[in-house]
Amino acid sequence: MLLEIKNLSVEFRGIRGTVQALKGVSLSIEEGEILGIVGESGSGKSVTALAILGLLGKNAAVTGGEVLYRGRNLLTLEKKAWTTIRGKEIGMVFQEPMTALHPTMKVGRQLAEVIRRHRGVSRREARRLAVAALEEVHIRDPQSVAEKYPFELSGGMRQRVVIALAMSSPPSLLIADEPTTALDVTTQHEILKLMRELSEKRGTAVLFITHDLGVVAELCRRVAVMYAGEVVETGPTAEVLRAPVHPYTWALLHALPDLADPQEPLKAIPGEAPDPRARPAGCLFAPRCHKKVARCQREKPSLEPVSQNRHTACWLAR
Numbered sequence: 640m641l642l643e644i645k646n647l648s649v650e651f652r653g654i655r656g657t658v659q660a661l662k663g664v665s666l667s668i669e670e671g672e673i674l675g676i677v678g679e680s681g682s683g684k685s686v687t688a689l690a691i692l693g694l695l696g697k698n699a700a701v702t703g704g705e706v707l708y709r710g711r712n713l714l715t716l717e718k719k720a721w722t723t724i725r726g727k728e729i730g731m732v733f734q735e736p737m738t739a740l741h742p743t744m745k746v747g748r749q750l751a752e753v754i755r756r757h758r759g760v761s762r763r764e765a766r767r768l769a770v771a772a773l774e775e776v777h778i779r780d781p782q783s784v785a786e787k788y789p790f791e792l793s794g795g796m797r798q799r800v801v802i803a804l805a806m807s808s809p810p811s812l813l814i815a816d817e818p819t820t821a822l823d824v825t826t827q828h829e830i831l832k833l834m835r836e837l838s839e840k841r842g843t844a845v846l847f848i849t850h851d852l853g854v855v856a857e858l859c860r861r862v863a864v865m866y867a868g869e870v871v872e873t874g875p876t877a878e879v880l881r882a883p884v885h886p887y888t889w890a891l892l893h894a895l896p897d898l899a900d901p902q903e904p905l906k907a908i909p910g911e912a913p914d915p916r917a918r919p920a921g922c923l924f925a926p927r928c929h930k931k932v933a934r935c936q937r938e939k940p941s942l943e944p945v946s947q948n949r950h951t952a953c954w955l956a957r
């Protein structure tokens with residue numbers, strides 16, 4: 640297994656109380672696999688990504704669990720050891736490409752410097768590899784794009800440059816947190832296609848975070864659905880979307896816009912996620928669940944197998 644998250648719990652401590660951001664999250668990614676994490680805002684997707692990358696802020700506390708990368712627990716890694724992991728073995732792409740780019744350096748030079756650092760090649764060779772890297776992310780006329788500053792590029796082009804940067808080491812795992820959310824639909828499709836192509840070609844596993852099940856359907860072989868800091872359903876994407884077991888997955892699926900009628904507004908899931916400072920007993924989705932039974936509000940269901948490769952945390956599936 641490339642990455643195995645076991646029972647991970649994370650809290651944020653502040654003057655207004657303690658926020659339980661993750662509670663007993665378990666996930667795994669095989670070499671070369673694309674796993675989607677999907678869930679509403681605040682469900683803990685980004686905190687999961689930051690925990691893997693060792694980038695949780697000072698007000699965060701890991702209160703339990705392990706993040707095993709090739710068997711090594713990243714949560715106990717020393718600062719020095721991170722230099723060979725973060726940005727090298729584990730690459731990252733976030734929603735806003737400008738955060739990963741130097742605003743006043745031409746993109747070719749930025750890429751060349753990263754390539755030189757990773758591979759120890761000459762300046763000239765790094766320059767050549769930088770143009771090749773731009774070509775690989777399907778940037779037309781890579782020679783002239785290499786001479787441009789990030790602000791001269793469109794959002795989609797910038798995200799391609801960031802993907803080229805992230806893939807240059809090359810990483811074994813790429814963590815992508817909503818990388819296409821800010822892009823128009825056509826560019827979004829192109830970037831998803833590119834990510835799948837690079838993952839297949841290089842054998843890079845991808846952890847893809849999104850609030851959009853449609854994106855998961857397009858890209859990910861497996862999916863983990865998160866709700867209020869917990870994983871409530873996992874399985875092969877095709878099976879989960881065809882026959883969701885957890886009522887929350889079902890609700891998310893039915894909140895997707897109707898492709899046949901684009902005028903139809905997005906159907907929001909009724910109710911609100913629980914206050915992360917005061918989590919109720921029992922199943923956290925119960926207050927919004929139209930299928931709940933008495934037991935749901937009393938006892939918390941754990942993530943259990945429902946078939947050979949599917950798991951869910953729901954009493955109705957037992």
Ligand SMILES: Nc1ncnc2c1ncn2[C@@H]1O[C@H](COP(=O)(O)OP(=O)(O)OP(=O)(O)O)[C@@H](O)[C@H]1O
Pocket residue numbers: 651653658659660678679680681682683684685686687696698850915
């Ligand atoms: N730095 C922080 N300090 C305090 N609480 C935080 C911090 N970062 C995240 N949280 C809390 O942790 C919980 C999970 O947040 P997270 O950002 O992982 O959600 P998400 O699923 O990525 O949502 P979104 O789609 O909006 O990015 C939320 O309740 C959030 O308010």
